[in-house]
Amino acid sequence: MPSPAFNPVIIIGGGLAGLSLALRLAERGIGATILSKSVLDEGSTRYAQGGIAAVLGEDDSFRAHIKDTIEAGGGLCDRRSVEFVVTNAPRAIRWLVERGVSFSRRGGRARREFHLAREGGHSHRRVIHAADATGAAVEVTLEQMVRKHPRIRLMENHIAIDLITSRRTAKRAAKRGAGKNRDCTGVYAYDLRRKRAIALPCAHLALATGGASKAYLYTSNPDTSTGDGIAMAWRAGCRVANMEFVQFHPTCLYHPHAKSFLISEAVRGEGGKLVHADGRRFMPKYDRRAELAPRDIVARAIDLEMKINGCDNVYLDISHRPASFIRRHFPTISARCRELGLDMTREPLPVVPAAHYTCGGVVTDLDGRTDIGNLYAIGETGCTGLHGANRLASNSLLECLVLAESCAARIAAGADAARKFAPPPQWDESRVTDPDERIVVAHNWDELRRCMWDYVGIVRTEKRLTRAARRIALLREEIRDFYGKFRISNDLIELRNLAQVAELIVRSAMSRKESRGLHSMRDHPKRSARAARATILSP
Numbered sequence: 083m084p085s086p087a088f089n090p091v092i093i094i095g096g097g098l099a100g101l102s103l104a105l106r107l108a109e110r111g112i113g114a115t116i117l118s119k120s121v122l123d124e125g126s127t128r129y130a131q132g133g134i135a136a137v138l139g140e141d142d143s144f145r146a147h148i149k150d151t152i153e154a155g156g157g158l159c160d161r162r163s164v165e166f167v168v169t170n171a172p173r174a175i176r177w178l179v180e181r182g183v184s185f186s187r188r189g190g191r192a193r194r195e196f197h198l199a200r201e202g203g204h205s206h207r208r209v210i211h212a213a214d215a216t217g218a219a220v221e222v223t224l225e226q227m228v229r230k231h232p233r234i235r236l237m238e239n240h241i242a243i244d245l246i247t248s249r250r251t252a253k254r255a256a257k258r259g260a261g262k263n264r265d266c267t268g269v270y271a272y273d274l275r276r277k278r279a280i281a282l283p284c285a286h287l288a289l290a291t292g293g294a295s296k297a298y299l300y301t302s303n304p305d306t307s308t309g310d311g312i313a314m315a316w317r318a319g320c321r322v323a324n325m326e327f328v329q330f331h332p333t334c335l336y337h338p339h340a341k342s343f344l345i346s347e348a349v350r351g352e353g354g355k356l357v358h359a360d361g362r363r364f365m366p367k368y369d370r371r372a373e374l375a376p377r378d379i380v381a382r383a384i385d386l387e388m389k390i391n392g393c394d395n396v397y398l399d400i401s402h403r404p405a406s407f408i409r410r411h412f413p414t415i416s417a418r419c420r421e422l423g424l425d426m427t428r429e430p431l432p433v434v435p436a437a438h439y440t441c442g443g444v445v446t447d448l449d450g451r452t453d454i455g456n457l458y459a460i461g462e463t464g465c466t467g468l469h470g471a472n473r474l475a476s477n478s479l480l481e482c483l484v485l486a487e488s489c490a491a492r493i494a495a496g497a498d499a500a501r502k503f504a505p506p507p508q509w510d511e512s513r514v515t516d517p518d519e520r521i522v523v524a525h526n527w528d529e530l531r532r533c534m535w536d537y538v539g540i541v542r543t544e545k546r547l548t549r550a551a552r553r554i555a556l557l558r559e560e561i562r563d564f565y566g567k568f569r570i571s572n573d574l575i576e577l578r579n580l581a582q583v584a585e586l587i588v589r590s591a592m593s594r595k596e597s598r599g600l601h602s603m604r605d606h607p608k609r610s611a612r613a614a615r616a617t618i619l620s621p
């Protein structure tokens with residue numbers, strides 16, 4: 083059991099990236115402490131439906147998966163990163179299977195062959211899945227292992243506030259090369275039960291806090307996706323990349339009581355068609371792959387169709403397939419729809435696009451290393467360049483798994499050399515008081531998310547982005563003022579991070595004077611060869 087006072091490794095986040103990193107470290111004899119701001123399993127991973135992309139079928143090849151990833155990525159993927167993740171995928175899946183994750187098999191459980199689903203942008207069936215609740219199957223299996231593991235300590239209901247860093251001595255900095263002149267030595271966290279902030283020192287720290295889709299009013303993500311890791315890393319001095327590439331999932335259920343409920347892309351993979359209320363299909367006129375085009379194309383087409391036809395949603399119809407097939411392949415989705423009074427075996431489902439995935443993030447190498455010594459970022463928080471301008475469906479869970487393994491190996495390689503740093507200063511609350519008006523925080527949350535939805539959405543214009551930048555600057559000023567004067571709370575910590583990330587998204591979007599992948603600009607509708615590089619912002 084690691085000492086509560088000093089942690090060899092702190093992992094912030096209990097999603098697939100965080101849990102698999104902790105287990106991979108434990109397999110190497112290294113103890114870790116996992117912090118999660120809610121219960122361990124509350125994060126995007128648990129809600130993942132479609133599955134994990136990997137070359138497992140006989141007719142498939144690494145070449146084809148690499149090609150599909152790069153094609154979806156709009157010419158901005160880092161080829162080395164794509165090759166690394168794709169070629170390590172089958173091994174990563176084997177690791178999950180060996181740990182007991184029960185993936186769907188062809189012809190039922192007794193058969194050995196995995197059932198592989200098809201999703202947008204994939205030229206082959208290559209998505210391994212556990213019916214339509216893959217994330218839950220993975221999360222539950224790994225969570226059970228983590229909870230029992232003697233080398234892993236859990237700190238649930240602790241929200242990380244800010245990283246603690248220290249400047250390197252000139253000698254150590256010179257050894258590590260220019261740029262790496264700071265080390266991460268710990269983190270300040272807020273204990274949400276006891277309502278107090280604590281300092282946690284460590285030798286290595288990994289950010290696995292997920293994405294930032296809560297910056298938008300409508301999202302498929304749970305409440306935890308507030309970009310905390312990206313904002314903390316940025317404030318500590320790390321570069322971030324590609325923040326303008328926010329992925330909107332084309333098909334979230336449109337229903338007043340269905341907060342954030344996704345209708346998996348696998349429904350389209352099994353023949354689901356996008357139609358208007360009168361049954362008219364529209365995707366074939368946008369792309370030869372129709373409903374199975376990459377997400378950026380499908381979400382943009384739906385957005386345009388809704389604007390042209392003045393409707394609030396479109397419909398996804400798979401009712402032509404047998405009811406038994408639909409219930410077997412999509413038990414979670416069909417059950418949830420039934421609870422809401424919708425029968426997908428008989429009628430089309432009302433759907434709209436919603437913010438789903440943060441393609442950008444903290445700049446890292448293929449071991450998750452950031453610009454700060456001993457600080458790593460993996461999963462949706464990091465940006466290895468894998469996704470480029472648009473993520474290929476089901477490549478995200480895959481990246482979590484592959485990067486967790488390489489990051490663990492990297493930490494293990496430097497574990498012996500890990501130093502104990504001087505104890506960090508305690509959190510200072512001497513100059514703050516209890517907030518006088520909590521409504522300010524609640525109001526700013528709403529305003530920020532609406533502003534991002536209205537001005538920085540699926541289709542953007544220079545004018546809208548400028549408006550968003552002005553409003554976000556004002557909101558950030560108010561939040562800074564509030565943060566400096568009053569005691570922190572979960573909402574305030576998250577709002578401060580969301581506003582920071584929103585600013586990074588808008589700044590990145592304003593710098594890209596073209597349309598590419600998920601970044602669609604009405605004033606610059608074409609792709610520009612001159613802009614064919616990642617957007618990298620430095621603090």
Ligand code: FAD
Nearest residue numbers: 095096097099119125126127132133242292461462476479
């Ligand atoms: P998460 O799973 O989001 O975990 C983040 C963790 O960090 C949480 O435990 C959270 O509580 C914690 N945390 C955050 N901030 C703090 C803080 N300040 N302090 C302490 N803890 C913190 N991808 C696929 O590849 N295939 C799919 O089928 C798929 N389906 C999806 C369906 C839905 C509905 C959603 C929302 C996403 C889907 N995705 C899918 C995307 C994928 O699920 C996520 O990108 C992936 O799970 C991210 O994993 P993660 O470990 O990086 O983050």
Ligand code: SIN
Nearest residue numbers: 131132346347475476
């Ligand atoms: C889905 O099931 O449609 C989500 C897949 C993903 O986000 O990769």
